[in-house]
Amino acid sequence: MKLLQALALPAALAALAEVGARMSGPSDAVAPPSAVALALVEALGDGSLVAATRDTLLGAFGGLAIGASIGLILGLILGAAPTLDRLLEFPVEVLRPIPSVAVIPIALVALGFGYSLEIAIVSFACVWPLLILTRAAVRGVEPRLVEVARALKLTPLDRIVKIVAPAALPRIFVAFRLAAGVSLIVAVTVEIAVNPMGLGYGVMTAGQALRPDLMLAYVFWIGVVGFGLNALLVSAQQRFFGRAARSEAAR
Amino acid sequence: MTALIEFRDVELSFGETLVLGGLNFSVRRGEIVCLVGPSGCGKTTALRVASGLMAPTRGEVRFDGARVEGPRRDVAIVFQDYAKALLPWRTAAGNVSLALEAMSVPRGKRAQRVGELLDRVGLLRHAFKYPSEMSGGMQQRLQIARCLAQQPLALMMDEPFGALDAMTRQSLQDEMLQIASAADATILFVTHDLEEAIYLGDRVIGLAPHPGRIGIELDVALPRPRNQVFTREDPEFLRLRRQLYDFIHTAEKGAAR
Numbered sequence: 001m002k003l004l005q006a007l008a009l010p011a012a013l014a015a016l017a018e019v020g021a022r023m024s025g026p027s028d029a030v031a032p033p034s035a036v037a038l039a040l041v042e043a044l045g046d047g048s049l050v051a052a053t054r055d056t057l058l059g060a061f062g063g064l065a066i067g068a069s070i071g072l073i074l075g076l077i078l079g080a081a082p083t084l085d086r087l088l089e090f091p092v093e094v095l096r097p098i099p100s101v102a103v104i105p106i107a108l109v110a111l112g113f114g115y116s117l118e119i120a121i122v123s124f125a126c127v128w129p130l131l132i133l134t135r136a137a138v139r140g141v142e143p144r145l146v147e148v149a150r151a152l153k154l155t156p157l158d159r160i161v162k163i164v165a166p167a168a169l170p171r172i173f174v175a176f177r178l179a180a181g182v183s184l185i186v187a188v189t190v191e192i193a194v195n196p197m198g199l200g201y202g203v204m205t206a207g208q209a210l211r212p213d214l215m216l217a218y219v220f221w222i223g224v225v226g227f228g229l230n231a232l233l234v235s236a237q238q239r240f241f242g243r244a245a246r247s248e249a250a251r
Numbered sequence: 252m253t254a255l256i257e258f259r260d261v262e263l264s265f266g267e268t269l270v271l272g273g274l275n276f277s278v279r280r281g282e283i284v285c286l287v288g289p290s291g292c293g294k295t296t297a298l299r300v301a302s303g304l305m306a307p308t309r310g311e312v313r314f315d316g317a318r319v320e321g322p323r324r325d326v327a328i329v330f331q332d333y334a335k336a337l338l339p340w341r342t343a344a345g346n347v348s349l350a351l352e353a354m355s356v357p358r359g360k361r362a363q364r365v366g367e368l369l370d371r372v373g374l375l376r377h378a379f380k381y382p383s384e385m386s387g388g389m390q391q392r393l394q395i396a397r398c399l400a401q402q403p404l405a406l407m408m409d410e411p412f413g414a415l416d417a418m419t420r421q422s423l424q425d426e427m428l429q430i431a432s433a434a435d436a437t438i439l440f441v442t443h444d445l446e447e448a449i450y451l452g453d454r455v456i457g458l459a460p461h462p463g464r465i466g467i468e469l470d471v472a473l474p475r476p477r478n479q480v481f482t483r484e485d486p487e488f489l490r491l492r493r494q495l496y497d498f499i500h501t502a503e504k505g506a507a508r
Contacts (some may be wrong), residue, residue: 099338099463142335144330144332144335144336145335145336147304147328147336148330148336150304150321150322151302151304151322151324151327151328152324152349152350152353152401153322153324153353154353158353160353162338162349162352163338166338166340167338167340216322
């Protein structure tokens with residue numbers, strides 16, 4: 001019932017688009033939803049869409065893994081060591097606003113086309129959400145809990161494993177979700193801009209080949225992939241941090 | 252009886268401000284000493300120094316004959332803000348277990364100890380509840396259970412019942428007295444509630460502010476076990492309450508001046 005409700009408006013809009021596209025005649029920019037659906041099935045059938053999806057996800061996840069790890073480690077360190085944080089504040093604040101797209105020319109010269117180019121740029125983009133939010137999460141650990149750890153004389157390792165990490169983890173996971181969204185966006189952007197592979201490149205070539213149906217099929221598919229990725233992460237978050245996230249929200 | 256906790260000329264300043272101005276007093280083994288005083292008199296600070304969470308600027312606190320250099324496992328601290336002092340991601344049993352883990356109690360023995368401790372504070376039925384599912388009184392009981400898990404020689408309690416409603420506060424006072432007398436515990440208890448101080452204490456020390464210093468020291472010669480009705484109606488109780496009230500009143504006026 002809920003699903004029906006959620007699909008009612010999109011279905012109505014698709015029907016409207018169908019009528020509109022058919023009435024306005026052939027076009028290089030838009031195609032009726034039925035043609036888009038047909039192109040999607042066709043691209044799925046001949047394996048080209050699957051291959052492109054694999055390439056994009058490899059770039060996105062590779063970059064996410066590297067960038068998020070770097071951001072996580074830096075965030076943990078900077079959150080725990082305020083002196084170091086003050087020393088690095090300026091470089092971090094100068095590097096962070098650089099749009100990841102602006103790094104493409106540098107990475108292209110250094111790495112050439114291919115996975116490594118895409119992974120490098122996605123990494124750059126994924127460092128920041130993890131760094132900033134992990135740092136805040138570590139700093140935001142309830143000071144009273146830190147005192148409890150002191151009063152119980154927990155070892156430094158226990159302090160991290162039993163107090164700081166569980167207290168900070170729900171917020172770190174939120175950062176990871178953000179970064180996962182960013183990774184897909186940046187991967188597709190790199191493909192559209194320069195890298196001849198993946199879903200972004202598929203959108204570009206379909207557009208250049210004057211195939212609006214295929215182009216829109218690719219765009220729709222990117223949305224589906226992003227939706228699936230987010231749904232996966234949300235359910236993981238609820239499964240692992242349901243209670244912690246609730247208590248975090250209650251604060 | 253010998254002194255377990257001993258304040259020796261304890262001075263503490265935050266920057267220019269002298270918060271504690273040379274405190275000298277001791278708490279004997281098995282004794283319950285309550286610290287009272289107007290807000291800002293440094294009673295919580297004194298407790299934090301005694302428990303090793305803060306170092307004095309001058310002087311020292313000795314515990315069981317040794318200088319206090321930092322927190323010790325045989326000194327348990329009960330914080331006022333129980334909700335913040337419990338791990339929200341652990342159940343009641345898990346929170347008690349934390350102290351046992353800190354003391355390296357082997358895994359196999361923990362469950363039984365946790366059960367005993369929760370039973371002592373009346374929470375055995377709620378072992379698998381999370382703190383967020385418990386009332387304030389239950390949460391504070393849980394924190395006390397965690398402190399008892401340390402098998403402490405002394406309990407440092409910082410206004411532990413201050414945030415509870417009157418009924419819950421009274422039942423927790425009685426439960427605490429029962430636990431204390433069963434364990435022959437030594438307790439340093441900070442409160443701003445004069446009646447609570449007299450009701451619980453063997454001795455009440457009143458601090459005067461700016462800087463925090465001892466203004467009055469009263470022995471509470473009321474029979475134990477104490478009773479919420481009879482003890483509080485005892486002429487001696489009323490006399491002590493009056494004496495403390497007058498002290499606090501003058502101390503506050505002095506502070507305002």
